[in-house]
Amino acid sequence: MSGPRPDRRRLGLLALGAVLTRAWAWRGLTGAAAASGALTGCATLEDAGSAQARALLASPPADLPRNIHLADTPFFAQTELQCGPATLATLLNAIGRQVSPAELTPQLFVPERGGSLQVEMLAAPRRHDALAIRLPERLEALLRELAAGHPVGVMQNLGLDWAPLWHFAVLIGCDLDRGEAILRSGTTREQRLDLLTFERTWARAQRWAFVVRPPGDVPPTATAAALREACLGFERIAPASRAIIAWEAAARAWPADTVLGMGWGNALARAGQTEAAAKAFTAVAESTDSAAAWNNLASIRLQQGRALDARQAARRALLRAAAAEPELLAAVRSTQAEVEAALSRSPPAR
Secondary structure, rough: OOOOOOOOOHHHHHHHHHHHHHOOOOOOOOOOOOOOOOOOOOOOOOHHHHHHHHHHOOOOOOOOOEEEEEEOOOOOOOOOHHHHHHHHHHHHOOOOOOOHHHHHHHHHEEHHHHHEEEHHHHHHHHHHHHHHOOOOHHHHHHHHHHOOOOEEEEEEEEEOOOOOOOEEEEEEEEOOOEEOOOOOOOOEEEEEEEEHHHHHHHHHHOOOOEEEEEEOOOOOOOOOOHHHHHHHHHHHHHHHHHHHHHHHHHHOOOOOOOHHHHHHHHHHHHHOOHHHHHHHHHHHHHHHHOHHHHHHHHHHHHHOHHHHHHHHHHHHHHHHHHHOHHHHHHOOOOOOOHHHHHHHHHOOOO
């Protein structure tokens, strides 16, 4: 997007919630058996590491297919230490993004670490008009994504907690009757792994999994928090039109989420779609009474020359901020001052 960026105070209030853009705290390495730092918080007993698989095999949900096999998923055999690029190329090609592991390697491979970092795996798809979305740490969530036709990128520790061997692979199926997981892994096009064993390797990597989807496609198991992270990252490099699609789909999937609604409104505002932005902010403001939403609505109405409407929204923002969101008081008061100044320069006709 060209041209000057809009006032972040008025149109970028998401920046006030910096916690939303934090990278995931733990970043594992892939490829090197001698990676520094063992995982913490993983199950130490085998039974604990495969508890979810045992429960699914004993009593699978009635609405979950017993056998899922995404056989048409592309396959790229990894070269040495290149499981990250091979995994991501598989996921991107599965949604029609034609890219090879070799093209992805400069974006993902960290030579001094002997592999790829999780944060790079989540960031690289943005350059290819796609969002990488973290999944809940539940085996059932992975299977539900498979049932929706979505191959799942997984991280495994093929070693031990104290001697890890990190590895990325793509889960493409599950056979509950035979108790197997089906993966694109390493140089093996179709690896069938005992489901309990698969979960143990996944649990030792803190159950880290993600899907890659085009803008506008929301994974059925995605949480609001995961969508926030994905959309915030995507809009940093995506064209405005694509960012709007991503935010809108996320906001419609989680209509009560303030951040997603605000993200949609802000994206529309940055694209100059002021009336659509006003509608998005109004929806958030009326459903959540968010001071940020009222403030941004006031800003948009002021841009449209609707100063009286802007005054009403600014007053609602001030009331809410004073009562429950004091961290926004300075921004809200500044917006209100701009509204009053505009009214004093050009008072409404009586």
